[in-house]
Amino acid sequence: MTDADLVARARQGDLAAFGELVDRHRASVYRAALAALRSPADAEDAAQDAFLLAYRRLGSFRGDASFKTWLLTITWHQAINRRRSLTSVWRRMVPPKTEVDAMANVAAAGPSPEQAAAQDQLRRGVRDAIRALSPKLRDALLLALAGDHSYEEIGVMVGAPVGTIKWRVSEARRIVRKQLQERGFSDDR
Amino acid sequence: MTSRPQGAGHRAQRKGHGATDAEIDRAIDVVARQMTDGPPVGGAEFRRRVLARIEAGHAPRTSWRAAWVLSPLAVAATIVMAIFVARSFRLHDVSADRHSQGEAVQPRDRGPQRPAPQEISTVAQSRAPQPAAASPDQNTVRLPPSPLRGFGGTRKPDSTERAVTVRAVTVPAVTNHAATNRAATSADLQRGAEAIAALTAPSLDLAPLTVDALTSDPVQIDRLDTTASITILPINVTPLDFTDVQRRYE
Numbered sequence: 001m002t003d004a005d006l007v008a009r010a011r012q013g014d015l016a017a018f019g020e021l022v023d024r025h026r027a028s029v030y031r032a033a034l035a036a037l038r039s040p041a042d043a044e045d046a047a048q049d050a051f052l053l054a055y056r057r058l059g060s061f062r063g064d065a066s067f068k069t070w071l072l073t074i075t076w077h078q079a080i081n082r083r084r085s086l087t088s089v090w091r092r093m094v095p096p097k098t099e100v101d102a103m104a105n106v107a108a109a110g111p112s113p114e115q116a117a118a119q120d121q122l123r124r125g126v127r128d129a130i131r132a133l134s135p136k137l138r139d140a141l142l143l144a145l146a147g148d149h150s151y152e153e154i155g156v157m158v159g160a161p162v163g164t165i166k167w168r169v170s171e172a173r174r175i176v177r178k179q180l181q182e183r184g185f186s187d188d189r
Numbered sequence: 190m191t192s193r194p195q196g197a198g199h200r201a202q203r204k205g206h207g208a209t210d211a212e213i214d215r216a217i218d219v220v221a222r223q224m225t226d227g228p229p230v231g232g233a234e235f236r237r238r239v240l241a242r243i244e245a246g247h248a249p250r251t252s253w254r255a256a257w258v259l260s261p262l263a264v265a266a267t268i269v270m271a272i273f274v275a276r277s278f279r280l281h282d283v284s285a286d287r288h289s290q291g292e293a294v295q296p297r298d299r300g301p302q303r304p305a306p307q308e309i310s311t312v313a314q315s316r317a318p319q320p321a322a323a324s325p326d327q328n329t330v331r332l333p334p335s336p337l338r339g340f341g342g343t344r345k346p347d348s349t350e351r352a353v354t355v356r357a358v359t360v361p362a363v364t365n366h367a368a369t370n371r372a373a374t375s376a377d378l379q380r381g382a383e384a385i386a387a388l389t390a391p392s393l394d395l396a397p398l399t400v401d402a403l404t405s406d407p408v409q410i411d412r413l414d415t416t417a418s419i420t421i422l423p424i425n426v427t428p429l430d431f432t433d434v435q436r437r438y439e
Contacts, residue, residue, distance in 0.1 A: 015240055022236045031225045038224060044235075051239045119216075122208055126220040145221035177213050185208050 003067040035142035036079035050075035140168035
């Protein structure tokens with residue numbers, strides 16, 4: 001059964017059909033929210049709100065774009081709104097414990113502890129550089145590399161042309177690379 | 190047709206002992222994926238929560254709006270409350286202070302509630318000529334000064350207010366005596382009662398006014414003479430011959 005069929009049934013009040021849509025798209029929705037919020041708790045709340053809002057606005061879904069794109073657009077707006085809240089800002093300032101676990105990475109990775117430590121250091125440098133990006137570049141990079149969204153979908157979500165999204169991703173990569181070079185992670189300088 | 194974002198590793202070139210571009214790009218890919226790959230959302234649980242909220246009719250949470258809008262309002266309301274409370278406490282302290290010092294406290298000017306200037310001046314005038322009221326230890330009661338910018342649209346100081354202030358300078362010593370001495374003795378009270386009695390205006394014995402009846406002289410008007418009737422003769426107008434004129438203009 002296609003998304004359009006499920007949407008039609010959900011419009012008639014079939015909650016189970018909408019539940020099927022939730023199951024199909026929750027991962028994409030969650031990742032989009034996480035790209036904007038970087039906090040799993042906030043991302044889950046935003047994802048729930050997005051599905052709730054989508055259910056209420058099913059009547060306004062005209063089918064010009066795919067249901068997934070429409071849903072991701074709602075999700076992105078919800079996430080951006082939530083990103084502006086004070087609590088969310090605070091949560092992003094305090095990094096979750098899951099992100100900083102260097103010793104576990106060292107133990108689990110690589111052929112030698114030295115290489116694993118170097119790689120872990122590099123990844124931490126990359127993470128810091130990504131966090132330091134401007135919101136537009138960071139959003140484009142994270143959405144593009146999340147693996148769930150095409151450039152076209154990202155363009156619709158963010159409200160920018162595909163070319164702009166591609167440029168942002170490329171620019172974000174360039175800036176991250178440059179920052180790593182300045183910090184001595186690369187031999188290029 | 191959709192285009193997928195490119196991965197890393199298309200410009201790999203090792204130049205030394207540090208990370209190559211390819212390694213950095215690969216690290217960017219991995220880290221970006223990690224940053225959007227948090228703990229998995231439990232499938233059935235997530236679906237159950239969403240559907241439960243739909244059935245309950247919950248609205249999407251918009252707490253951020255409430256926080257951004259209500260916080261400044263709450264702060265402003267708190268400041269206003271604090272100012273009012275502080276002012277009321279200050280007024281209370283001042284009035285208590287004056288009461289303790291035995292002053293006749295004049296109510297603070299609060300615009301429309303203040304006594305009319307005429308009333309004050311009347312009281313002052315009626316009290317001023319009384320000899321018993323004149324006392325060397327009179328207290329001065331000051332009405333609040335005019336605002337710096339004056340009143341009303343003219344922005345001029347209220348001159349009537351000042352006049353009142355000048356007139357109402359003296360307050361009978363009766364109240365002062367009774368209040369300044371905390372241990373009021375019966376003698377003081379007696380003196381105060383006498384002074385109050387002295388304040389009463391003496392009754393005036395006036396002879397009733399008599400008014401003579403008015404006599405009015407009749408007004409005589411001369412009779413108007415009617416003029417003789419004028420006869421107007423009808424005017425006979427002979428009709429003009431327009432033929433020549435009409436011919437000229439045609």
